Amino acid sequence: MKISTHMLKTLIHEVPSNLKELTNGYITEIESYEPLVVATGLVTGHVLTCIDHPNSDHLHITTVDLGNGLVEQIVCGAPNVAAGQYVIVATPGAVLPGNFEIKHSKIRGVESNGMICSLRELGIEDKYVEDTYKEGIFFFKEAVPVGANPLELLNLNQDSMELSLTPNRSDLLSxxxxxxxxxxxxxxxxxxxxxxxxxxxxxxxxxVQNDTEGCNRYFARTLNHIQVKSSPEWLRSDLIASGIRPINNVVDVTNYVVLQLGVPLHAFDRQKFETDKVVIRNAKDGEEVVTLDGVKRQLKAKDIVITNGLYPVALAGVMGLENTMVDEQTTSIILEAASFDPKRISETSKRLDLRSDSSLRFERGIDETRVRMAINKAASMLTELAHAEVTKEIAMTGLPYPKPVKVELQVEKVNKTLGIKLDEAALRDILKRLNIIPVAEHMYLIPSYRNDIRIPADLIEEVARIYGLNNIPMTLPKTNQLGAYSKRQNQVLKFRRILRNLGYNEVINYSLLKTQEVNLFTQPSEDVISILHPLSEDKKSLRHSLINGLLENARYHASRQINDLKVFEVGKVYFSHEEPLHLSALLMGTYQQIGWSKEGIQSSFFVLKGQLDAILAHFDLVATYEKASDIEGFHPGVCAKVMIQNEPIGYIGKLHPSLEVDAYTFELNLERILAKIEPQPKFETISKYPNITRDLAFVVDRNLEVGKITKLIEQTARKFLVDLKLFDVYRDDKLGENKQSLAFSLTFNSKEKTLEAQDVDKLMKSIVNRLQFEFKAELRG
Known part of the structure; x- marks a missing residue:
């Protein structure tokens, strides 16, 4: 929302010089605060003569009366300059936007003492400039005092203040x-x-006839003998300062009232309207309309349309239609002011991706008591600026006005909450300044334009604002306890530290996703929580996995030629019955550069698996892995379920090729992991007896999972096997179709005695027998 300081001065005549600081400190944050025109040394001038430059086919030599008996010669290149015009002149020494200084000069051999200015040279964007002036200088349409400040005459000597608004402060949209x-x-x-x-x-x-529950009230006035033309400069400048492009006096008046009162208005060309009947109804499914922006749009039954009883003439609360647009031939209008259901306007605006000043205000809620006020204000302005004749009475339909809101508040609660000392009189004085008046003991009546105040906490917040947040003393809470992290918090922080030490950067992503993507990285589940009125379809349902967010991080970086990425996130996922804490990491591109190697260590499933094992080892946890191929977002051949003590805790794998991101990721359920962490690590004495190592190589089917083989070996050797490593995988058609050779290194030890060769031979024989029986393994010599 942009505020024109000139419009503000029509309501508060003495606007303080520190308006920006007051607004930031007491009302809301300011995005920008800038003068509409940044220029010095400007005066109005009267062009006395204008002749062609002898040394140019497009320049003109003018003499300009600048007042106080000063007449200067100025060379001007604008095609529309002419004798008799009243113009804006930048005198020598003037500074224009862009720090452009005007100096005495010679142009093609002719002395020039100043510059006749266009609005563009004053910093006004082309979209705000009338067609008459776009290709040349600006000139006043009527005679003005010579030597005066042109910015004052054009109402350009004002500031534009842009507010940063939170959704609850709809009152600040006016x-x-x-x-x-x-x-x-x-x-x-x-x-x-x-x-x-x-x-x-x-x-x-x-x-007026209302056939829908989506319209609360509707007012319509008829104005005849309208003269559509350009608005006066003061009105155009107020709209420009508010970020709105002036169009003509009728449209500009409706926009001005929207800015001033916060109530959207619309004007229909009465001749194009064809009937004298306004019918508000629900749209028909599939009904097509062409809005003022020239786009054909298809409507649904939940949309609301304004019709002439025959066909739609406006998309209610959002935008008018082309078929009743006001133009230069318009001589009579139907002026509309209405109030619509905020939810339905919001749904229509979002579905059609059609945002307007009207939809913004209706979505956040307007002051119902200002609807009649707004249509009367616009009608009054049009009688003055468009010579309109206002017909008698307002056609209307509507529901009873909402009951005034009352909120109970005691001064003791205010003082306890804010830590200040107010008495009852001081509290009432602060609330009275906000037009919040007492109607009974401890009971206050809320003004109709403040639909964000509904409970005592809202009132306390208002008291804090007006009292001054900087005036509330900063005090530490009184307690005899020292703050400290809980055991759970410390363990989560340890996970974060380990990942940072491994070179990962932590990210925080949105918890909302597209509904169809919620189960992309989890088992299918219908337990999906969706928002009833989402801001967009992309942010509609709560996540079941953190990987969705990491995937978007990877895509964002890849689109900017950043292909090496290590990120992780710790956050909650959401179900109707629980909100477990998860940990997820993503690895993409080069994991680590090595000075003597151009390639470095590249991301792979095994690099990420090794890191996951290292992370869990910090907590004395050992994971096992089972092949998985039922998760949609993972590559079906490079995905494993992560198990600890035979309980699934997450997944690890490569992203599915269809996602077009070459990355590896894992996700763990931290709730299950934290429950398995022992409060005291288990210590074991180091065996004083020597190890015996044996190698074992055999041929098995390629489709056989290595995890099943290692599990069988560990079960057979039991407590004597202290280390098991796969050190070679060999595949060749000579071994047989779909065969592979696996070579393991087995290390044996006993804490009670030195193992003899025959003891190890016996264990090896048992292992071989089981491998041959279970997996049809063939020993290699």
Missing amino acids: VLGFAYDLSAVLNKKLTYHEETPLESDTLNPVV
């Missing part, structure tokens, strides 16, 4: 709402009276 807050901060009275337009004796012929 200059009046902001002025109410500023008056509370300044403790100055602000009064805004509803204007009543001068009506003719002709009765308003329009009849």
Whole structure:
């Protein structure tokens, strides 16, 4: 929301010079605060003569009266400069936007003492400039005092202030709402009276019919003998300062009222409207309309349309349609002011991806009591600026106005919450400045434009704002306990430290995803929690996995030619019955560069698996892995279920090729892991007896999982096997079709005695027998 300081001064005549600081400190954060025009040394001038430059086919030599008896010769290249015009002149020494200084000069041999300015040279964007002035200088349409400040005459001597608004502060989407807050901060009275337009004796012929529950109230006025033309400069400048492009006086007036009061308006060309009947109804499924932006849109039954009883003429609360657009030939209009169901307007706007100033205000809720005020204000302005004749009475339909909100609040609760010392009188004074008045003991009536105040905590927040957050003393809580991390917190922090030490960067991603992507990296589940009114379809359902976010991180970096990535996240995933804490990491590209090797260590399943084993080893946990191919987001041939003590705790693998990201990832359920961490590590004495190592090589089917082989060997050797390593995998057609040779190194030890060769031979024989029986293994010589 941009605030024009000139519009603000029409409500608060003495706007303080420290407006930016007051707004930041007491009302809301300011995104920007800038003068509309940054220029010095400007005066109005009267072009006395204009002749062609003798040495140029496009330059002109002018003499310009600058007032106080000063007449200067100025060379001008604008095609539309002419004698008799009243123009803007930058005199020698003037500084224009871009730090451009005007100096005495000679142009093609002719002396020039200043510059006749276009609006573009004053820093006004082309989109805000009338077509008349786009290709040349600006000139006043009527005579103006020579030598005066042109910025004052054009209302360009004002500032534009852009507010950063939170969704709850819909009252700040109007200059009046902001002025109410500023008056509370300044403790100055602000009064805004509803204007009543001068009506003719002709009765308003329009009849309004409401056939939908989505419309709360609807007002319509008929204005005849309209003269559509450019708006006066003061109005154009106020709109430019508010970030709105001026179009014509009718449209500009409706936009001005929207800015001032926060109530959207719309004007229909009455001749194009064809009937005198306004019908508000639900759209029909598949109904097509063309909005003012020239786009054909298909509607659904939940959308609301304004019709003439025959066909739609506006998409209610969002945008008008082309078929009743006001243009230069318009002579009569139907002026609309209404209030619609915020949820339905929000759904329509999001589904059609059509955002407008109107939809923004309806989505956040408007002040119902200002709807009539807004249509009367616009009608009054149009009688002045468009010579409109306002017909008698307002056609309307509507529900009863909402009951005023009352909130109970005691001064003791305010003082206890904020840590200040207010008495009852001081509390009432602060609330009175906000137009919040007492109606009974400890009971306060909330103004209709503050739909964000509903409970005592909201009122306490308002008291804190006006009292001044900087005036609330900073005190430490009184306690005899020292703060410390819990055991669980320390263990989670240890996981984070280990991953950072491995070179990973921690990320924090959104918890909301597309609904169809929730189960991409988990077992299919219908336990999906979705938001009823999401901001977008991409952020609709709560995640079941952290990998979705890491995948987006990888895509973001890859699109910027960053192909080496190590990231992890610790966060919750969400189900209807629980919110377990998970840990996930993603590895992509080169894991580690090595000075003497160009390739370095590349990401792979085994690199990531080794890191996962190392992480778990810090907690004296050992994982086993089982092949998995039922997770949609993982490569079906490079994915494993991670097990600890025969309980699944997560998955590890490569992302599916269809995701178009060459990366490896794992995700662990930290809740299950934390439950398995022993409070005291188990210590064992080192055996004083020597090890015996044997190698074993055999041929088995390629499809046989190595994990099953190692598990069988460990079960057979039991306590005497202290180390088992696969050190060679050999594949060749000579071994047989779909065969492979595996070579293991087995280390044996006993804590009670020195193992003899025959003891180890006996163990090896048992292992070989089981391998041959279970897996049809063939020993290699």
